[in-house]
Amino acid sequence: xxxxxxxxxxxxxxxxxxxxxxxxxxxxxxxxxxxxxxxxxxxxxxxxxxxxxxxxxxxxxxxxxxxxxxxxxxxxxxxxxxxxxxxxxxxxxxxxxxxxxxxxxxxxxxxxxxxxxxxxxxxxxxxxxxxxxxxxxxxxxxxxxxxxxxxxxxxxxxxxxxxxxxxxxxxxxxxxxxxxxxxxxxxxxxxxxxxxxxxxxxxxxxxxxxxxxxxxxxxxxxxxxxxxxxxxxxxxxxxxxxxxxxxxxxxxxxxxxxxxxxxxxxxxxxxxxxxxxxxxxxxxxxxxxxxxxxxxxxxxxxxxxxxxxxxxxxxxxxxxxxxxxxxxxxxxxxxxxxxxxxxxxxxxxxxxxxxxxxxxxxxxxxxxxxxxxxxxx
Amino acid sequence: xxxxxxxxxxxxxxxxxxxxxxxxxxxxxxxxxxxxxxxxxxxxxxxxxxxxxxxxxxxxxxxxxxxxxxxxxxxxxxxxxxxxxxxxxxxxxxxxxxxxxxxxxxxxxxxxxxxxxxxxxxxxxxxxxxxxxxxxxxxxxxxxxxxxxxxxxxxxxxxxxxxxxxxxxxxxxxxxxxxxxxxxxxxxxxxxxxxxxxxxxxxxxxxxxxxxxxxxxxxxxxxxxxxxxxxxxxxxxxxxxxxxxxxxxxxxxxxxxxxxxxxxxxxxxxxxxxxxxxxxxxxxxxxxxxxxxxxxxxxxxxxxxxxxxxxxxxxxxxxxxxxxxxxxxxxxxxxxxxxxxxxxxxxxxxxxxxxxxxxxxxxxxxxxxxxxxxxxx
Numbered sequence: 044x045x046x047x048x049x050x051x052x053x054x055x056x057x058x059x060x061x062x063x064x065x066x067x068x069x070x071x072x073x074x075x076x077x078x079x080x081x082x083x084x085x086x087x088x089x090x091x092x093x094x095x096x097x098x099x100x101x102x103x104x105x106x107x108x109x110x111x112x113x114x115x116x117x118x119x120x121x122x123x124x125x126x127x128x129x130x131x132x133x134x135x136x137x138x139x140x141x142x143x144x145x146x147x148x149x150x151x152x153x154x155x156x157x158x159x160x161x162x163x164x165x166x167x168x169x170x171x172x173x174x175x176x177x178x179x180x181x182x183x184x185x186x187x188x189x190x191x192x193x194x195x196x197x198x199x200x201x202x203x204x205x206x207x208x209x210x211x212x213x214x215x216x217x218x219x220x221x222x223x224x225x226x227x228x229x230x231x232x233x234x235x236x237x238x239x240x241x242x243x244x245x246x247x248x249x250x251x252x253x254x255x256x257x258x259x260x261x262x263x264x265x266x267x268x269x270x271x272x273x274x275x276x277x278x279x280x281x282x283x284x285x286x287x288x289x290x291x292x293x294x295x296x297x298x299x300x301x302x303x304x305x306x307x308x309x310x311x312x313x314x315x316x317x318x319x320x321x322x323x324x325x326x327x328x329x330x331x332x333x334x335x336x337x338x339x340x341x342x343x344x345x346x347x348x349x350x351x352x353x354x355x356x357x358x359x360x361x362x363x364x365x366x367x368x369x370x371x372x373x374x375x376x377x378x379x380x381x382x383x384x385x386x387x388x389x390x391x392x393x394x395x396x397x398x399x400x401x402x403x404x405x406x407x408x409x410x411x412x413x414x415x416x417x418x419x420x
Numbered sequence: 421x422x423x424x425x426x427x428x429x430x431x432x433x434x435x436x437x438x439x440x441x442x443x444x445x446x447x448x449x450x451x452x453x454x455x456x457x458x459x460x461x462x463x464x465x466x467x468x469x470x471x472x473x474x475x476x477x478x479x480x481x482x483x484x485x486x487x488x489x490x491x492x493x494x495x496x497x498x499x500x501x502x503x504x505x506x507x508x509x510x511x512x513x514x515x516x517x518x519x520x521x522x523x524x525x526x527x528x529x530x531x532x533x534x535x536x537x538x539x540x541x542x543x544x545x546x547x548x549x550x551x552x553x554x555x556x557x558x559x560x561x562x563x564x565x566x567x568x569x570x571x572x573x574x575x576x577x578x579x580x581x582x583x584x585x586x587x588x589x590x591x592x593x594x595x596x597x598x599x600x601x602x603x604x605x606x607x608x609x610x611x612x613x614x615x616x617x618x619x620x621x622x623x624x625x626x627x628x629x630x631x632x633x634x635x636x637x638x639x640x641x642x643x644x645x646x647x648x649x650x651x652x653x654x655x656x657x658x659x660x661x662x663x664x665x666x667x668x669x670x671x672x673x674x675x676x677x678x679x680x681x682x683x684x685x686x687x688x689x690x691x692x693x694x695x696x697x698x699x700x701x702x703x704x705x706x707x708x709x710x711x712x713x714x715x716x717x718x719x720x721x722x723x724x725x726x727x728x729x730x731x732x733x734x735x736x737x738x739x740x741x742x743x744x745x746x747x748x749x750x751x752x753x754x755x756x757x758x759x760x761x762x763x764x765x766x767x768x769x770x771x772x773x774x775x776x777x778x779x780x781x782x783x784x785x786x787x788x789x790x791x792x793x794x795x796x797x
Binding site: 047048052064068118164181194195200201202203211219 | 544594
């Protein structure tokens with residue numbers, strides 16, 4: 044690696060290489076934790092805290108950078124950040140403002156937490172039209188209202204022409220453990236053990252059902268259409284939406300062990316992260332995966348895989364199998380989850396992610412290497 | 421305002437206009453709080469919480485967006501964010517990495533809080549040299565180590581050539597009330613009342629002493645020199661540094677009511693914010709303000725005011741007058757504060773900020789309108 048390339052930001056294998064490099068600097072020991080250490084840590088975590096050894100400062104990091112999950116957890120505070128570089132800023136179904144708020148709310152929510160407040164940092168190119176800025180502010184306000192969350196702090200930088208492509212928005216959020224999370228894990232424990240009481244990618248065990256909360260690929264295809272001026276007969280809109288209320292409903296039902304929003308790298312990347320971090324295989328059925336005909340057609344035309352395209356209003360869940368139907372029903376109660384489907388299950392029979400195709404064959408779903416649609420978020 | 425201009429990000433009057441526009445969207449009522457409301461809020465805040473009315477969700481925002489202070493406080497969690505667009509990325513005394521970590525640590529610390537953890541979001545231009553990236557990571561790691569704080573979560577986006585000028589870093593941090601803060605305010609209360617127990621810009625009253633923790637102008641001048649290839653005989657280095665340990669030492673002494681890091685807009689902007697938000701005048705003495713001869717010469721040569729240049733390793737404090745000397749001594753105990761000086765006091769005799777010049781005349785220190793040195797942070 045002599046320089047940073049587009050694939051380093053694409054949510055796939057190359058990105059993992061770059062993140063490992065970053066971890067080398069930011070984590071005292073970047074070695075992958077042995078099962079032993081993991082177990083010890085998890086026991087401490089169940090006892091409430093992991094006590095750091097640094098400078099006499101007690102740091103209780105329950106979910107750290109090394110977990111490479113959607114958010115960190117420190118002393119009970121759930122914390123996440125994302126920069127949004129989407130192009131164009133306005134697209135069918137949303138804009139950079141709704142995207143930034145919803146994305147950050149969702150990163151908190153998929154951990155099993157409730158968003159408490161949000162920060163917004165703008166970097167704006169000189170000459171940016173005030174009317175567009177106000178449209179973005181209004182869209183952020185509305186998304187906050189839907190999610191029931193408040194923007195409490197921020198920063199605004201203006202840079203000269205050419206120093207940024209119009210605008211970058213970085214949102215961070217703080218959340219706290221959702222009240223429903225304990226009940227959710229009580230429900231899990233009726234059927235099997237679970238070590239860490241957050242919705243972690245590493246929590247999945249053989250037999251767990253895999254659920255996706257609705258149609259995939261909408262966001263990426265809508266972006267691509269808006270960017271390239273392509274029309275795909277049927278109009279496709281981005282699915283960008285805050286999902287905290289839908290997720291809280293599903294947690295009330297209980298039995299969920301892991302959750303992830305399949306953004307960069309799409310469903311394919313999310314499932315591969317589940318499989319790798321949990322040390323299980325995942326089998327999914329192509330015919331169960333909700334993909335709109337218009338999205339499927341667009342993908343075929345462009346030669347891209349709908350499984351690798353980013354989504355901004357969907358989650359993938361792993362649920363103990365005894366609760367799979369009940370959680371599915373709970374998701375369907377919410378308008379954001381009404382097209383949810385059980386698409387597969389975790390197993391030791393395969394390694395990685397395998398898809399039974401519509402024609403009956405099996406295909407390995409590799410983690411994506413590059414990004415079929417860059418700058419979607 | 422038809423479009424966003426450079427002055428909108430310059431930390432002065434024009435920036436306040438833009439921030440007011442943002443507040444209009446993000447705060448339910450953007451009207452300036454009347455003294456009555458302020459008082460009521462402060463009583464509630466002293467009782468522990470301010471209860472929101474939104475969607476049945478209890479939100480306890482102690483320090484909000486409307487306070488336009490260095491960080492927000494929600495349910496005891498102190499929260500701040502900043503995007504760094506500095507140019508060049510490497511400069512004498514630091515780089516974008518140390519700048520981002522130190523800046524965010526300082527924004528937490530000047531509220532009277534201890535930083536708990538940090539998030540880092542990178543936006544990187546394709547083709548960025550890996551060697552430079554690693555230099556920045558190492559510099560972040562070192563600054564974290566000095567501050568005793570951990571990076572726990574992050575995001576990395578890579579964009580195509582021309583979409584960003586090399587790199588933007590956005591850091592956010594979460595902090596908690598410093599243990600010394602209560603003792604600090606107990607000390608304040610020996611001499612006078614104070615309403616809100618955070619180091620707020622609005623806490624200053626007549627008679628309070630104004631202290632600056634060291635030489636001002638170093639960062640801006642170092643940046644300018646690096647950018648323009650100008651040499652000012654004596655080398656000037658950026659003062660970028662995490663100040664949490666120095667600040668904790670000063671809080672142990674007690675008697676501090678307000679604190680601010682004079683970054684964009686410099687000392688001039690910080691003092692004008694103090695005066696405006698606290699509703700007092702401030703008189704400072706030019707000869708007391710620590711400015712290096714090399715910085716003064718550079719500023720004269722370039723026709724810029726050292727009071728308006730950004731600093732990245734300094735704080736301005738307001739302290740009850742009975743404790744001013746003791747706090748000054750506490751600051752001087754730390755290498756980051758050894759050149760601290762009492763530069764003036766708050767008074768009702770003047771409006772805004774007035775400086776007694778070295779030649780004995782008086783000069784009004786206006787809040788800066790534009791930025792003499794853009795992209796310093």
